[in-house]
Amino acid sequence: MKNRLNNWLQRIWYQRTSPPVLLRPLSHLFRHIVLKRRAWYGAHPEAARRLPVPVIVIGNLSVGGTGKTPLVIWMARFLTQAGYRPGIVSRGYGVRLRQPLLVTAEFDPAQAGDEPVLIAQKTACPVSVFPDRARAADVLLAAGCDLIISDDGMQHYRMARDIEIALIDGDRRLGNGACLPGGPLREPVERLDSVDFVVCNGGQAQPGEYPMLVTGSTAVNLANETVTRPLAAFQGEKLLALAAIGNPQRFFNSLQETGLTFAAKVLPDHHAFVASDVEQENGITVLMTEKDAVKCRKFNSSALWYVPVEAELPIAFGDRVLDSLKKITKVKQNG
Known part of the structure; x- marks a missing residue:
């Protein structure tokens, strides 16, 4: 039953140009709610926890796989080579925790989630899992990290971010462009206008997007x-x-x-x-x-x-990320 529902939604989201009439009111309601929520956080910046180190959020607008994990791994390795000590925060899908969990490569995925364990294995960076990503980041700060990468979390506004990177599936793009449940989007398309970088995984990158190739x-x-x-x-x-x-x-x-x-x-x-x-x-x-x-x-x-698999990104993308981080670090150091 669950698979049939998922297949039906996939057809609606990616094979139609607009949602069915019955789902349109729900999509409009969802869109209204997420816009109001984002506006509230914009009007109340004190509600978001700001960390003393740079925070990079890597996320997407659409539900389903867009390739975030390969990009998170690439970013952690890239910044390590650049001299940073990055740590990664993740929600840990399906994991119930009362406090943040510091994950290592040897962890059982049933305890920490499959993606956090994979990231720990492939980056050798500290990974902290907890639904409240700011609290998860506290564990990484205590471990000596000087930069935080959030695996997903574009919609987790309780943690302030300094750089937002939105990932798009280059083949499926944004589907029919509608919000849930009539479309695949967790936020409206125009949310992309406010992010710092847009990365296109596969397909044909559009102007202003950085192409990412995932190979294996x-x-x-x-x-x-x-x-x-x-x-x-x-x-x-x-x-x-x-x-x-x-x-x-x-x-x-x-x-x-x-x-x-x-x-x-x-x-x-x-x-x-x-x-x-x-x-x-x-x-x-x-x-x-x-x-x-x-x-x-x-x-x-x-x-x-x-x-x-490994992600490949243009040199220009990495250079721009480093330039942004230098400016952000200088501002944070000056208080």
Whole structure:
């Protein structure tokens, strides 16, 4: 039932130019509420917690996967190389916590969330998880971080931000342009006018947007991660492509572009995997995303492979981020 509803919404959001008549009043109401909420925070800046270090929020307007995690990882690595000590805050999807949790690469995703664990593994930066991102950031400040990256959180106005980076799916763009539930947007399209940077993941970047390319051409074996194979080497084998992410079609498209033929299995985003999800007949190889692999290492099966990806962005984007940070840091230091 849930999958059918999701498929119906996806068709409405991305295959129609406007929402169905019955959903339009709800979309207008949602839009009105989010605009009023944003206006309230604009009129009451004291309601937002301002941190003593620069805060970069990486988010999006649309629900579903746009590629935030690869961009967060890229940003953390880039700023580390530039001499900063970044820490990452995340809500931790599906995790119930009474206080912020400092996440390391060894954490069980069931305790901290799949994306925070993946980010910790790939960046070696401190990651703090808590719904109140400002409180999560306090843990990072105590750990010696001099810059905060928020994984998602564009709509989390309780934490003030110095740089906002909005990520757009270059293939699906903003769908029919309507707010939830008639469209995929959590805020109106014009919200993009107020952000500092717009990054376009795949597709064709529009004027003023920075293109991001996410690539992955090698598979890693879950049972022995020293064993790797080029994706092209799987051609001709019996394959199952498994995805429990916000936009599974992006993963499937990347495999097809490599020339692979496979059966596809879609599970809900952030799905808690059990053994039956990945068990297959002998001779069938399973390919999955790196985010899903974080939750499947416990199965220790040589038939399971994941495809790590890396984000690539223009030099000019990194230069502009660093220029902005220098100005922000100077202002904060001068009080």
